[in-house]
Amino acid sequence: MPLLERERQVLTTIVESYIADAAPVGSRTVAKKSGLNLSPASIRNIMADLTEQGYLEQPHASAGRIPSARAFRLYINEVMRLRPLAESQKNRIATLLGAAGPELGDILRQVSRILSGHSLQVSLVIAPRHADARWKRIEFTLIKPGLVMAILILQGGMVLDRLLETSPDITADDLVASANYLNHLFGEMTVSEVRAKLLAELRKAESQFGELYRRALTLAAEAFAPESTRELFVDGTANIVNQPEFSDVGRMGELLRVLENRTKLLELLDKSMDEFKTVFILGEESQLESFRDFGSISTPYGPGDHPLGALGVIGPVRMDYARLAPVLNYTARVLTKMLDRRF
Amino acid sequence: MPLLERERQVLTTIVESYIADAAPVGSRTVAKKSGLNLSPASIRNIMADLTEQGYLEQPHASAGRIPSARAFRLYINEVMRLRPLAESQKNRIATLLGAAGPELGDILRQVSRILSGHSLQVSLVIAPRHADARWKRIEFTLIKPGLVMAILILQGGMVLDRLLETSPDITADDLVASANYLNHLFGEMTVSEVRAKLLAELRKAESQFGELYRRALTLAAEAFAPESTRELFVDGTANIVNQPEFSDVGRMGELLRVLENRTKLLELLDKSMDEFKTVFILGEESQLESFRDFGSISTPYGPGDHPLGALGVIGPVRMDYARLAPVLNYTARVLTKMLDRRF
DNA sequence: TCTGGCACTCTTGTGGCGAGAGTGCCAGAC
DNA sequence: GTCTGGCACTCTCGCCACAAGAGTGCCAGA
Structure with missing residues (x-):
């Protein structure tokens, strides 16, 4: 059954607060931020319902709620408004990309660096699929x-x-x-x-x-005969140590292991190429046990009629998708233009 | 002034015990392992002297001693005996390398994978210097x-x-x-x-x-005109989470940052190319503040008359240099032969 | 010169305790 | 019926004290 408008609004508030603070959200906070003019007690009832439906999770009895992957999926599909890039940011990206070396590899490496710098997540860039x-x-x-x-x-x-x-x-x-x-x-x-x-x-x-x-x-x-291994540029692994979800070394090791599994990374990115649009993959959706706690965004690049490659970021499920997707899209567009200009 | 034979023997025992266990070494342990037939009390005196000379460090008053970078340097230069590879290991390396794809990049990537697998450290392989x-x-x-x-x-x-x-x-x-x-x-x-x-x-x-x-x-x-960026293959970053010195996330972040600084990594490896021999760089010796807690081994590869590139591993100062150097050397030899065969 | 003994230091683990955050539920107000 | 304030309950977290353990430095005596 579909969510009531109130429920959806509470869920949105929780998701956005969690994206910003990486901390479980309590009923008091939601009551203040949601704009619903309800008391914490009422919010608690709603939150209990949402928990029952699998949108929220409780780390322990007195710790507030955390949105589940399912909640993020709903948020991405139905609620989120992409936040367009400021002109200044666009300029910065274009300038940095222009400063790349002459070879294709130099350009893609630079794209990867730009993405990790602007997202503060781990960035991936896949070389054009031959x-x-x-x-x-x-x-x-x-x-x-x-x-x-x-x-x-x-x-x-x-x-x-x-x-x-x-x-x-x-x-x-x-x-x-x-x-x-x-x-x-x-x-x-x-x-x-x-x-x-x-x-x-x-x-x-x-x-x-x-x-x-x-x-x-x-x-x-x-x-x-044999399609040689496609090149993959990864950057920004050092960013993840700053994220609260990776204060636990084990979690960090999981991500590092995922990042060394080139085949899986290619699969993540290929999906956006096949569908020729920006794709979000959350936790379990990747079919990969070790990806359970992570999320990814990927965008294809290449001329209008067919995609050549893709770029993306990978990080905790809690990423600021609304901000990052436009960064990826814009970068992909600039890159496409650069490649086009070559011939 | 040079070390007395006893002092050197105590130091060696401490270094080797520390390499094996990653834990501070106490006088009791040294007394048992050193073969010197001295009581812990006597060992304590020797250890006090070594501490004064900068070979040992004390994390805190009652925690045993840790060998300093200086001690490792002495160990590497004057004491260490390289442990030759078993035939079975040689075979495994050669077989794995033979299974690499046809392109140069495939081969170097595979070398990197082999090294990280056999060293359980982070491995580096630099593409031939044009x-x-x-x-x-x-x-x-x-x-x-x-x-x-x-x-x-x-x-x-x-x-x-x-x-x-x-x-x-x-x-x-x-x-x-x-x-x-x-x-x-x-x-x-x-x-x-x-x-x-x-x-x-x-x-x-x-x-x-x-x-x-x-x-x-x-x-x-x-x-x-412009020498394009040299390609660098890094693998095994996931290995480091298993090492006790990286149970602290901050330390881990430092290493990840070093690994993203391609210029510095190239400098580390270039030294072995310039001197055309295996080179060990410990902590401060790298002239790099953020490298203080790390060490590296690197070996050049290429035909007898001039080196083409280099490969190496990077990890905590406490690495098993005596075991790893032969792994690097042998891999470099096999790689050289493969490249030679190409033309 | 070496050694056993001893006092001292520092870390580590454990248990108890109070503060704080958040929940669930209930009775009453609107 | 819906919302709300109140209240008891639960769980985490930080703090403190305490004991055990590891290791040291130093000294007196062999």
């Missing part, structure tokens, strides 16, 4: 007989390189021809489209084409 | 008029890429010619040698050479 980027050009370079460096240039200045072992009789000229052929065949497709097409072409080549094309396709297939 | 790597080949690719991607392939499979803005009338053929010229000029030199020579050539080009060569050199100069 599969969604457009192929610009491939080059093969003969290092020595039998060893070829394949270099794939993708949209946004991403460069993928892979060392390939080949038959020793492949010449530099063969490689140039192969590259030309492949560039012609695959130009401007996304990598995942290339992957699909590659399989089809390889089958065709078996029967129809000449040796050269078969070779070119084989090279490409090898260069593409 | 300056010391040999130039293999440069390629320029025209992305669109006025925008060129420069790709520099270095020894060991390192690939540097940089986006350059150029005059819009440069053609793809110009670029090929430039690359050929540069590859001819700089092949097999180290990057820092190239940098030096580049300056000289640029001056010559002003007066003597034609437009094309000037252009090639200018491109190269741009591609080389």
Whole structure:
């Protein structure tokens, strides 16, 4: 059953007070802050109901209430108003990002630093997912007989390189021809489209084409085979020691362990890429036992038609989502523009 | 004045006991473990002397002694015997490293993971320093008029890429010619040698050479200009919560802050590269106030004639240096061989 | 020169106690 | 019926005192 208006208002007050103070909230405080003009005693009744419905939790009998993940979920979905960034803050973010080094890695690292600085949480930035980027050009370079460096240039200045072992009789000229052929065949497709097409072409080549094309396709297939680990930039781990929920070292260790589990972090961020919008994941929702006490926000970046990567922050369930989401969104927008400008 | 043999033996006992237990050591314990056949009372006298000389510290009047950084320095320089790795451990390291992905980044990340797993400390791996790597080949690719991607392939499979803005009338053929010229000029030199020579050539080009060569050199100069941030792989931060010295959250925050200061971490590791040997840095020796309570070990990797990068661990001053140094050395050796095999 | 003995210091753990915060429930007011 | 003031109850937290334990420094004697 849906919450009564009063109940919702009490819950909102509790959530916002808890976000601000990280301390259990008592009926007296709610009575004063809620604007409902009810006495603490009445508030207590409402709070008892909310507790029964799973929105509030009581650390112990005389300690006030703490909003549950469920309460945060309701707050995020139905109550929260995002607080737009001040112009001055936007300027600061844009300026800092402009000061990043020239390489893609430098830029993403800087984004990560900016986010952790502005959120005072741990920040995550995932490098563009190759599969969604457009192929610009491939080059093969003969290092020595039998060893070829394949270099794939993708949209946004991403460069993928892979060392390939080949038959020793492949010449530099063969490689140039192969590259030309492949560039012609695959130009401007996304990598995942290339992957699909590659399989089809390889089958065709078996029967129809000449040796050269078969070779070119084989090279490409090898260069593409295993998606290499996506790069992930993490910053701001030092921030968490300042948060009251991490005064307990054990809790801190849990977060550090989560942060070392790259696969799980990627999963968290990928969701925002798949849905192409800002995504909030709270505690249990992550399907990850060790994430129970944490929350995350993530936002995709990339041009309008398809996301390239995502950025996010991770912290205690009690985060100031209304303030942080706009920070992420704005940063993602600036980053997208920067990448766009590259090509 | 040098220590008496007895004093040194007592000190060694204390250091080793402290490394094992992380607890202050009392005279009774030393009397039992030292093998000196002295009573606790005599040991107490010796310990008083050592305290006076700055080798021991007393947390409070009745708590046993703790070895100072100075004591660890003495221990490392004059007493410690490195404990060679068991064959089984060597095998495990080699196997794990073999399971790394194909790209250079994958390999270094895996090294970092292996080190943190085997040391139970925080591990650091620094990517090869470009300056010391040999130039293999440069390629320029025209992305669109006025925008060129420069790709520099270095020894060991390192690939540097940089986006350059150029005059819009440069053609793809110009670029090929430039690359050929540069590859001819700089092949097999180290990057820092190239940098030096580049300056000289640029001056010559002003007066003597034609437009094309000037252009090639200018491109190269741009591609080389700012050394981009070196990549640094950190792993095992979750390990530190298990160490007694970090039961205090503040201490932990200090370490996390150090770990986010990439410049300082690079300085720590660079020392082992400059001296081309394993280096131990203890507390104050780092010239870094916030490093007072920590220690580090680092080892260079790379072929015999010049180091490419370094790897290390960082943890409390009380680390098992005798066990960890061989782990680092062996890992560095395996890594060097892997890079060598690439080219 | 070494050792046993002894007084002294400091930490750590425990239990008791009071203050403070917050709750739940009830009887009465509106 | 709904709201409220009052009250008893519970639990945490800080404080204090106290005892046990670990370790020291020093001294007198072997």
